[in-house]
Amino acid sequence: MQRPLRFVLLALLALSATALAACGGADEREAKNAYVRGVNAAQNEFASNVSTVSGEITATSSSDEDRRTLERFETAIQDVVRKLRAIEVPDDVQTEHEQLTAAMGGFGDDIKEATTALRNPTTRAIAEAQRTIAMATQTVNGRIDSAIAAINSKLGSEQ
Numbered sequence: 001m002q003r004p005l006r007f008v009l010l011a012l013l014a015l016s017a018t019a020l021a022a023c024g025g026a027d028e029r030e031a032k033n034a035y036v037r038g039v040n041a042a043q044n045e046f047a048s049n050v051s052t053v054s055g056e057i058t059a060t061s062s063s064d065e066d067r068r069t070l071e072r073f074e075t076a077i078q079d080v081v082r083k084l085r086a087i088e089v090p091d092d093v094q095t096e097h098e099q100l101t102a103a104m105g106g107f108g109d110d111i112k113e114a115t116t117a118l119r120n121p122t123t124r125a126i127a128e129a130q131r132t133i134a135m136a137t138q139t140v141n142g143r144i145d146s147a148i149a150a151i152n153s154k155l156g157s158e159q
Contacts, residue, residue: 032090032155039100042083049076063121070115070129077108096150103143110136 050073061069081104089097114129114136 038087046080067118074111100147107140
């Protein structure tokens with residue numbers, strides 16, 4: 001579980017280099033900088049929570065332990081989505097920010113589905129949960145990359 005999550009976190013970190021040197025009026029620049037700081041604060045907390053949680057699913061952990069771990073991961077995703085929604089977003093990246101937030105929200109929904117599957121831990125349910133997590137991680141990576149690239153492009157285009 002740790003390797004796929006690294007990609008999610010790296011994609012979120014990509015925003016940290018954006019907009020801090022953007023040209024434009026001081027108010028506009030500060031709004032964009034505040035936005036980037038807000039996204040980075042949300043992702044830093046998410047990264048911290050994920051690094052704690054992600055090492056807990058191991059080859060020797062039980063299905064109940066894995067389910068509890070996924071529930072904690074689901075909570076971390078819900079928290080980052082809530083924080084992303086609370087950020088004041090510059091008008092020129094509103095759509096892209098919504099895409100970023102939706103990507104994380106959808107990822108949370110997929111993790112919830114996998115968690116639910118582990119409540120009745122048959123061999124088939126465990127395999128399905130693993131597939132769900134793998135596919136969800138791959139999907140969210142692409143969506144986050146796309147949203148971050150679009151945000152970076154728009155905020156960076158004013159440099």
